[in-house]
Amino acid sequence: MDLRFTDEENAFREEVRSFFRDNLPDDIRAKMIDGEHLDKPDFVRWTKILNAHGWGVPHWPEEHGGTGWGPMKQYIFLEELQKYPAPQPLAFGVNMVGPVIYTFGNQAQKQRFLPAIANLDDWWCQGFSEPGSGSDLASLKTRAVRDGDHYVVNGQKTWTTLAQYADWIFCLVRTDTAAKKQEGISFLLIDMKTPGIEVRPIVTIDGGREINEVFLTDVRVPVENLVGEENKGWDYAKFLLGNERTNIARIGVSKQRVARIRELAALEMAGGRPLIEDERFREKLATIEIDLKALEMTQLRVVAADAKRGNTGKPDPASSILKIKGSEIQQATTHLLMEVMGPYAAPYLPEHDARWNEPSEVPEYAPVAAPNYFNNRKVSIYGGSNEIQKNIIAKAVLGL
């Protein structure tokens, strides 16, 4: 047992930090600190910088452009990226469909898609959820019927994040309606420019326009865009969903937000002195910090176990803890950040409005706080709600 980072790991952390300092455009960093949504060009610009440095897809196999870093370095990279803060590479390509393609796809698919994911030349979105499916993902209804060299796809996907920017969507579709619900599903890659695809925004309660519905009407998809075998899509989906361990807890994001709370609570006054000097406020922040420090160690235990055993690709049920506590902490931080604002949490600035254009007493950092709190209610819902995570632990870990 050795509970300290190695010298090599510490040096690597420094290398990563200075790369971010030297290379992330200031305007992008400022948006992230302010809690604003990034535009597509922001993501693209930054991803190309990372990729040019060879860090576009750190955790991929080296043959596909990965770095060869072990789990601990991957974790350090991500944590520093989140803490700086810098945008994370787009998960739908880099973390989701990319690994599915290099693991289950054919050679042509690998060549066509992987480099374009790493460089964000292709923007991917995810077509899993449907209006009726929710936590019961396998109940999906979107049909794909073989017609010569094509599948004809009809159905509706929802909660499709950033589909408005997407060039491609990876979809779970039902190719066999007679089979058991998990066994008739296939995994298709669909060009968003194909006729019959319509994207409609879903505005979220914070006023954000991140998510969409995607309607598919007689969409013709070439059979070469099937990944792996027909009716085996559920296996690939499970692989994909189990692949997110190093990111799910979002330690770096929460650390950055804790630092932000501390910074802004020094600017807001309560009872004639900075809020950060209020004992009760400090205790609330310290409570979060303790939880976060413990979760960081939990995350490192999972990462270290990965590193020792080699990545089996199989999810550790204990990683459900990372999801549960990670989301609780994110929600606690966004709530506390809103509390920092006091009455200034109330003004609402729609996302794409101009900045306040008259002198005002409302601090510029205040209006995003409540929307961020509202928006972060999603983190205990998506990716398997916290209730589902607890069911998983009860069954897989406790044997109940």
Next chain:
Amino acid sequence: MDLRFTDEENAFREEVRSFFRDNLPDDIRAKMIDGEHLDKPDFVRWTKILNAHGWGVPHWPEEHGGTGWGPMKQYIFLEELQKYPAPQPLAFGVNMVGPVIYTFGNQAQKQRFLPAIANLDDWWCQGFSEPGSGSDLASLKTRAVRDGDHYVVNGQKTWTTLAQYADWIFCLVRTDTAAKKQEGISFLLIDMKTPGIEVRPIVTIDGGREINEVFLTDVRVPVENLVGEENKGWDYAKFLLGNERTNIARIGVSKQRVARIRELAALEMAGGRPLIEDERFREKLATIEIDLKALEMTQLRVVAADAKRGNTGKPDPASSILKIKGSEIQQATTHLLMEVMGPYAAPYLPEHDARWNEPSEVPEYAPVAAPNYFNNRKVSIYGGSNEIQKNIIAKAVLGL
């Protein structure tokens, strides 16, 4: 809507208070304030004082010795009694078997038992729970087989509070093993001196000796001790269990404990000043007080609705709130009282030991605090656990 107590109610409160002040023996009150268990003679002495004043069984019908008070006066009486604090009349007789006897019993039973309950000439205990039954009370297994003029009872009861003092036990027994589980149960009154009854103490984790197992081996019970009809006992049990509304939240008990916390936290020091001046401690106490004030109003709403509608004897499912919040508050107060003691929560004094007989730095009030916290874990378990109460609300109130 009129949200104030009437002048009459206020006057009544004063009358009750001064009666307690003038009549409760000081030694009994001191034991209650110190959180010590009372002995049998304490209960008997106090009950006879109350009963001589006509207040032994306030909520019973006047023909059986009741006062004729409406629900609000009954509530005020109980709250003041708990706050003073004075011992509550023994529930097993006064609140449980008494109402069953005057509602479902025959004339002979009423004459034999009711006056002796009111005067605590008979000490009653409750024979409902069994080792296997827990929250699933109707699964009880104790058998009563008719043999001439007697039932012969065999089985085991448990969690029998203060059975060591008891003259009589009221039991649910199975008289028909072929019927559905709720339908083969009868309600028997059993003399504890009958051969075949053995009482064994169960020591609780706080070291207390309140509860017992009661073993019944070929216990012969005269048939005249059957209440109501054979195989209808479940109905009487439900009546009994639904009869506790005005007491279940124990508002007065919690108020008294809040006052005690405030008093003792003024004696214990933290950081060179009385603990009660510590802001964080005060906030914790205030949190409890707010909850308690809200629960008091909830209780009054239930009482006022009772008063308006007349006591139907049917439990209001909303009264499950009284149980849930009442137990949460009791547990919060006992925990906070233990916290007051700081390191002095640690010394353990078995209940019947002599007082510390040497000069010592350990304050006399400290050693009971942790046992009271431990003991009060029971309040969210007994009388239908809080999980059961939530099931009841989900079904009966929310229709889920």
Next chain:
Amino acid sequence: MDFDLSEEQSMLRDSLDRLLADTYGFEDRKGFMATPEGWSTDIWRQLAEMGLMALPFAEADGGIGGGPVETMIVMESLGKALALEPYFATVVLGGGFLRLGGSAAQKADLVPQVADGSLRLAFAHTERHSRFDLAHVATTATRDGDGWVLSGSKSVVQHGDCADRIFVTARTSGGTTDENGIGIFLVDTGAEGVSRRGYATQDGLRAAELTLDKVRVPAGAVFGDPENGLPLARRVVDQAIAALAAESLGVMGAMHALTVDYMKVRKQFGVPIGSFQVLQHKAVDMYVAIEQARSITLYATMMADSEDDAERARAMHAAKAEIGRGGRVVGENAIQIHGGVGMTMEYAVGHYFKRMTMIDVAFGNADHHLRELARAGGLFSAAA
């Protein structure tokens, strides 16, 4: 004690609920929000016709003589409908200053205008760095002949953009955080030197930034003692807190009803999600939180016109802390149980959640009031 509504009170509730049920559907509300005012002038007129604007004023002053219970009834119904109209700002806050601080002349002048719906009021108190402290007032009021000249900036003035006149706290003497030396002035928003910028708040209501640049007001604009107006403001705000607590009951109750309904129809894994015990118990936790909130609201309502400032303040601290805490339990669980659909602008539950969150922010959040109650010695300290 009697918790039942009188016949008149029941009629008030029923007729208001009926009006709102007929006029305040989800799409209606969206439409109101999209108007320049951000609410419905037509509904406002109907509320006035029902007598709601006159409700809390004494009959002698041209009102209907309702008390805190009547205000509770109205606010709960408005909360249930998520009404956007400036009733709270005009009648509860503005009306509070009129009722509790107005001279006979001021009442005679203004109550009829409020009562018929023609005059809209607001209350401006927040300043940069005041947070939730009413006594933190940097805005100045300087005597100028018979009248006063006001200068300063006020933030997040609820419905300040549509108000005809605004009650403003301003410092007549002393330092920025002194309890003494604060006056209450009624400022005509058309006066020279007044500028406003209106905007939406997170919950879809409206507020404004208000700047006063040497605004001259007459002697008759002063409410109460210009050197010691804070007790009046505190009393008005205490009554406003009781009213917000009542509104929160409507908001929480609606979220709970939506959630329980959703649990009965939404299916996952082939069964209604209402069959999952964990979700059942969450729904029960919401129910318990609402019943406790109702109880503490009744307590606050009972105490709302107490003359004992300290006791009244403690009751309001307790109420605001409890509804803030309970509102969060109800709101967060409502979203969680709804899942993704609860996160969308096109579904009602999120709007209730946002209103509930903003109610917590108004006049001090749960933590603020818990701290104040603790500092005041707790709830049961004086009398149990």
Next chain:
Amino acid sequence: MDFDLSEEQSMLRDSLDRLLADTYGFEDRKGFMATPEGWSTDIWRQLAEMGLMALPFAEADGGIGGGPVETMIVMESLGKALALEPYFATVVLGGGFLRLGGSAAQKADLVPQVADGSLRLAFAHTERHSRFDLAHVATTATRDGDGWVLSGSKSVVQHGDCADRIFVTARTSGGTTDENGIGIFLVDTGAEGVSRRGYATQDGLRAAELTLDKVRVPAGAVFGDPENGLPLARRVVDQAIAALAAESLGVMGAMHALTVDYMKVRKQFGVPIGSFQVLQHKAVDMYVAIEQARSITLYATMMADSEDDAERARAMHAAKAEIGRGGRVVGENAIQIHGGVGMTMEYAVGHYFKRMTMIDVAFGNADHHLRELARAGGLFSAAA
């Protein structure tokens, strides 16, 4: 980072677990508790034979050279067995003063006696009104020739009744709460003027009240700087907190295992109670709390021998707060899920619950450490 045990560490754990599995059943423990010492002298001897008493001392001093990780392993196993022996008092606390504050002569004299199990130690610091503040010391130490004379009273000295010698904080100068002017003295419990009264604590362990009435100790009884011994005491207590955190892992883990097992066998309404989703989720909450407690214990263990007093103290505040909070979640749920049987003295879970409660009380409860961490500026203030 590597969280796996080395081969030697695994052997240590396995052999200790095996010994305790063989000797420390529920009935055995009851028997030990009923002895005059309140624990087993026989087990104590076996622990010494295994080398546990020598474990944390440097090899040069006659020890085995184990570090915080080895102590963590031992304490978790002792926690799992609910062991009653004075290992914590003797080896962790007493041994801590020896290791961190002992001169070469003191170590040469005392380490071998501890290592072979013949010398039992304790640490007396609590005084009336000191609560959790180590700097609150009214007990006096006055120079007397080469030596010192000690007078005062100490409370709740863990295993103080069986200790041969007791480390005592005593004031050599300054006022009762000054940080300076505190010395650490090792007092022989057989010395004239020492009186003790032993008693059981809530968790079945032992403690004592200690009175020092002009007790004369030689110069060699002083550990560290007699005018500035507080930093030494803090360092020892910080390491002790890491050890208590490790013990709590054993305690919590045992409660969880008992609870999950019970859920599988206990039937209600015809099915195992483990089939109820609400109880499943409670069991998961316990599991999550334990994993978080394990993580923060690892952090505390990592920081236990840090030379940076402030950083080390922050880590211990965090750990003690987290295990206190988590321990309550685990303990209260364990009792609740067990129902009535969990309330009885004849079933193990209640004993674990009581030990967990007393771990929270020792050296400052969760709230105390949360407050101290907040006062120290939080956990991530210096470096993230």
